[in-house]
Amino acid sequence: MTHVLLRHRDIPNINTIDVYKKNGGFEAFKNAVIKMKPEEVTNVVKNSGLRGRGGAGFPTGMKWQFMDNKNWPHYVVANADESEPGTFKDREIMEQNPFQFLEGVALASYAVGANAAYVYLRGEFWQVAKFLDEKIAEMEEAGFLGDKLFGTDYSLRIYTHLGAGAYICGEETALLESIEGKRGQPRVRPPFPPSFGLYGKPTVVNNVETLTNVPLILSKGADWYKSIGTADSAGVKIFSLSGRVKKPGNYELPFGKTFRDLIYGEGGGIIDDRPIKAIMPAGASSSLIVADDKALDTILDYASVRTLGADLGSASVIVIDDTVSIEWVISKTIHFFKHESCGKCTPCREGNHWMLSVVNRIEHHHNPEDVELLLNVAKQMQGKCLCALGEFATMAVVTGIERFPQDFKA
Amino acid sequence: MSLAEKYPKEIRQILAKYPPEHKRSAVMPLLHLAQLQEGHVDRHAMQEIAALLEITETEIASIIGFYTLYHDKPEGKLRIQVCTDLPCALRGADKFLADLCGKLGIQPGETTPDGLVTVEAVMCLAACDKAPMFQTQGTNGIEYHEHMTVEKTMELIDGFKKNDGEVK
Numbered sequence: 318m319t320h321v322l323l324r325h326r327d328i329p330n331i332n333t334i335d336v337y338k339k340n341g342g343f344e345a346f347k348n349a350v351i352k353m354k355p356e357e358v359t360n361v362v363k364n365s366g367l368r369g370r371g372g373a374g375f376p377t378g379m380k381w382q383f384m385d386n387k388n389w390p391h392y393v394v395a396n397a398d399e400s401e402p403g404t405f406k407d408r409e410i411m412e413q414n415p416f417q418f419l420e421g422v423a424l425a426s427y428a429v430g431a432n433a434a435y436v437y438l439r440g441e442f443w444q445v446a447k448f449l450d451e452k453i454a455e456m457e458e459a460g461f462l463g464d465k466l467f468g469t470d471y472s473l474r475i476y477t478h479l480g481a482g483a484y485i486c487g488e489e490t491a492l493l494e495s496i497e498g499k500r501g502q503p504r505v506r507p508p509f510p511p512s513f514g515l516y517g518k519p520t521v522v523n524n525v526e527t528l529t530n531v532p533l534i535l536s537k538g539a540d541w542y543k544s545i546g547t548a549d550s551a552g553v554k555i556f557s558l559s560g561r562v563k564k565p566g567n568y569e570l571p572f573g574k575t576f577r578d579l580i581y582g583e584g585g586g587i588i589d590d591r592p593i594k595a596i597m598p599a600g601a602s603s604s605l606i607v608a609d610d611k612a613l614d615t616i617l618d619y620a621s622v623r624t625l626g627a628d629l630g631s632a633s634v635i636v637i638d639d640t641v642s643i644e645w646v647i648s649k650t651i652h653f654f655k656h657e658s659c660g661k662c663t664p665c666r667e668g669n670h671w672m673l674s675v676v677n678r679i680e681h682h683h684n685p686e687d688v689e690l691l692l693n694v695a696k697q698m699q700g701k702c703l704c705a706l707g708e709f710a711t712m713a714v715v716t717g718i719e720r721f722p723q724d725f726k727a
Numbered sequence: 728m729s730l731a732e733k734y735p736k737e738i739r740q741i742l743a744k745y746p747p748e749h750k751r752s753a754v755m756p757l758l759h760l761a762q763l764q765e766g767h768v769d770r771h772a773m774q775e776i777a778a779l780l781e782i783t784e785t786e787i788a789s790i791i792g793f794y795t796l797y798h799d800k801p802e803g804k805l806r807i808q809v810c811t812d813l814p815c816a817l818r819g820a821d822k823f824l825a826d827l828c829g830k831l832g833i834q835p836g837e838t839t840p841d842g843l844v845t846v847e848a849v850m851c852l853a854a855c856d857k858a859p860m861f862q863t864q865g866t867n868g869i870e871y872h873e874h875m876t877v878e879k880t881m882e883l884i885d886g887f888k889k890n891d892g893e894v895k
């Protein structure tokens with residue numbers, strides 16, 4: 318199958334505007350603005366079954382329908398914060414297939430009546446932001462962005478906004494605070510961004526990969542997209558494969574392949590052909606899955622991965638082999654979350670602090686009481702934190718200790 | 728030289744991105760701009776940005792403190808920020824960092840005695856399939872360096888020294 322998102326792998330130079338146009342680029346946007354009502358665009362996306370690729374898997378069309386039409390202006394924000402350890406797909410899209418992503422931003426904006434859209438990139442993507450600025454300028458010059466597009470009354474501008482190094486800014490309300498020029502700390506939700514978003518106005522926040530699906534959904538139709546993937550999860554997904562595999566990288570697959578297909582097929586198997594031990598399907602915030610045959614034969618879609626006691630999330634699959642101790646893995650994840658906790662709420666701020674000091678002790682000496690204490694602290698945090706980061710911080714800890722007890726024996 | 732004197736065009740472009748009544752949004756891009764000059768945001772730049780956006784210096788300081796890419800103190804002219812997060816560490820990043828620091832005779836977080844290079848361990852940079860990797864932060868912004876070895880890194884540092892503080 319040819320790619321839907323990583324189309325640069327089939328079409329050389331698709332990151333130049335001429336090649337993009339020659340391959341049908343911007344026709345979906347032009348057609349929508351000239352011939353379709355905004356709600357018709359939303360309906361196509363809704364009927365396609367597209368779900369958000371940023372982690373939560375929320376139905377995209379439904380999110381767009383939630384926009385409060387009594388409060389204006391509306392905004393669209395593309396989430397290009399991409400900071401989950403193990404995730405590196407949005408960067409490849411933006412560098413290699415930028416116009417398809419930007420056309421997706423434009424279509425989302427038209428669908429919800431936004432005249433301004435922001436692309437929020439993590440600060441480390443300095444070069445990517447410069448590159449996107451050039452691409453946006455080319456689109457303006459070619460008449461795909463600006464005032465009165467295609468002779469209609471619809472106007473749209475897209476702007477980039479660079480973060481400055483903070484994982485929490487990937488959380489959508491922290492991200493909005495950050496664009497507003499504040500520290501990136503999550504807001505209490507509800508209200509959700511479609512009713513109270515950027516500058517207090519209705520805002521759609523979507524992941525880069527989510528938006529990059531939209532142009533082809535509009536041009537090929539909802540039924541086409543739905544025919545790919547599984548009943549639970551329509552379409553294709555980019556899996557960022559990392560860790561102890563021979564060929565790490567991004568792989569675009571229809572939902573419905575198995576972990577085995579991904580790790581042993583695309584990824585070429587484990588380094589030195591060692592036995593596989595554990596899988597983290599959603600980056601550092603993932604639960605640890607015991608990589609037995611049942612797990613390896615499990616289908617990659619949102620519902621099936623849940624049967625293994627884990628979430629597919631952003632599908633950043635970190636592979637762990639038998640050379641690695643799970644106690645070391647969780648010390649890495651705890652280190653990460655301790656560093657990234659924004660400090661706004663006590664369970665997360667203090668919990669991560671304690672988890673780090675206990676795991677540092679465990680690294681020197683596997684005292685069963687300390688292992689018990691660590692598990693306790695993690696469970697105490699669950700359900701008490703203001704945003705999902707606090708929850709994420711506990712996932713590998715709890716599942717690591719419970720599912721790999723041998724790695725914590727004295 | 729003030730930011731307004733050095734970057735009049737850039738400042739105008741930055742402010743144009745946001746609704747005029749929300750010009751505070753420009754604080755992050757302006758801090759990035761300020762940092763280009765010296766590798767950190769100095770007191771003068773903070774005062775100037777505060778006045779321009781009509782917010783207090785304290786607020787600016789709290790923003791600098793919150794985000795890891797802003798620095799309020801000068802360190803090495805070139806910061807080498809090695810990712811040692813889980814996926815990279817599964818592919819040898821910790822050893823790479825240790826070997827690089829050994830070669831430079833410093834510990835992670837320290838600056839070489841000539842004041843030129845600071846080496847730091849950082850969290851995931853979205854390049855996990857290309858470990859060992861790091862980003863450099865210096866007077867020409869941020870750049871990624873992927874599939875690195877200690878030898879290649881030492882060449883980069885030598886080039887940086889020869890080019891008067893530019894990564895080439």
Ligand SMILES: Cc1cc2nc3c(=O)[nH]c(=O)nc-3n(C[C@H](O)[C@H](O)[C@H](O)COP(=O)(O)O)c2cc1C
Nearest residue numbers: 369370371396398399400487488489523524527705
């Ligand atoms: C701590 C935290 C970090 C997140 N990081 C990202 C991120 O880097 N990129 C992203 O698209 N979504 C991230 N999300 C999810 C966003 O909050 C939001 O759900 C998403 O951008 C919605 O887009 P989607 O519906 O297209 O998936 C994060 C959430 C949390 C709680």
Ligand code: SF4
Nearest residue numbers: 659661662665704707
């Ligand atoms: S859970 Fe953690 S990251 Fe989220 S708001 Fe609370 S302190 Fe901040």
Ligand code: FES
Nearest residue numbers: 810815852854855
């Ligand atoms: S873990 Fe190093 S770039 Fe992701």
